[in-house]
Amino acid sequence: MRFALPTGRGRTGVLLAAALLATGGAVTATSSAASAAACADVDVVVARGTSEPGRLGIIVGDPVYSAIQRRLIGATSSSHAVDYPASVSPTSVTAGNRALVEHVTAQAQECPDQRFVLVGYSQGANVVGNSLGISSQGAAVGGPVVATIPAAVQPRVAAVLVFGYPLRKLGRGITGVYAERTLDICANRDVVCDPRGASTLAHLSYGDDASRAAAFAVGRL
Template sequence: MIHMRFSLPGGRGRVSVLLAAALLATGGAVIAAGPAAAAAECADVDVVVARGTSEPGRLGLIVGDPVFAAIQRRVSGTTLTSHAVDYPASVSPTSPTAGNRALVSHVSSQAQDCPDQRFVLVGYSQGANVVGNSLGVSSAGASVGGPVVATIPAAVQPRVAAVMVFGYPLRKLGRGITGVYADRTLDICANRDVVCDPRGASVLAHLSYTDDADEAAEFAVDRL
């Protein structure tokens, strides 16, 4: 499901934080994310998040952390774990490739160790490219994109309950996630987002996706 949001963030206390993130995304010093979670026990659902370029936070300040918290608030009788994809999330041309390999490796390993576990995949900005590549949709030619180097095994595909991408750079090229995952995908691009809107030029719009955490959580929980 493709969703273009037509609102920009208003005067919020987090605007200064988002502006700092904007500086990071455009060439400032990189803030390293916290360490990835240790190998999870076999929860019912593993929420796997690829953060955006230089995005602070364990799962990601703008998308991953708020989306996971919103999912936690909504589930009942379902156990959850979260995993931050271990990749540079930098402007290096090899960064999305590393993320693609790391995401597929984690999901493949979890699927083998936990035969009943399902997955929710979340990606923001460069992380959306990582998620798309892992589903077999190349982001080559997009901002901080790259070719597909690994894909989630076909046997695991039915266990991917939901895919959610925010500020997906491939949208700038008029493309998105297709194929078997299309009807399980929520693709949100804020109006005028410089990264995903073909006519966009707003960095603030690209930093506004915390506003969509509740909608995303409802989308995911409806599919669990």
């Protein structure tokens, strides 16, 4: 007997659950090479969620980058997966924080005209927030700020996209100079980011928001 997979947000959750079960829940993603020239016009830097499979992350990173590529007319893009454990280790977020800042700083020096879109999902949103100077200590799989994007590079961060941001559970989010450049998406009832949420499936639903997020990012480039 064959069963049809659900569509939309439900399908995304099923696919991730199946991937995690198939690997015993211990999924790691290797650091990806830039998908275009080293000095593309735009570098999309993605911090995936805890144990999330996929090149950039099947829930958020992969669909969001694909959507950005479709909308980005007349410009080149590259993508980078932040090289960090994305595990429940208490040092995972701080490792990601360092890795993200090191990558953006190095790219900014190598490619003076390059701009950046930062993308973070779940624990990866904590990584992105920390890199902007917003501590995630006290949040789920959070940690203190150990590195921040240099002030000289701040104007080149065109957009920040965070999904299922654990800091939202504490009533906090991205503030300061990056606030107007940030799209913070928290699904209704998401157990990780909604203060009243209890739904794991809601936390796995963000692939459906890829087009909206890409429009926001490209509109600020």
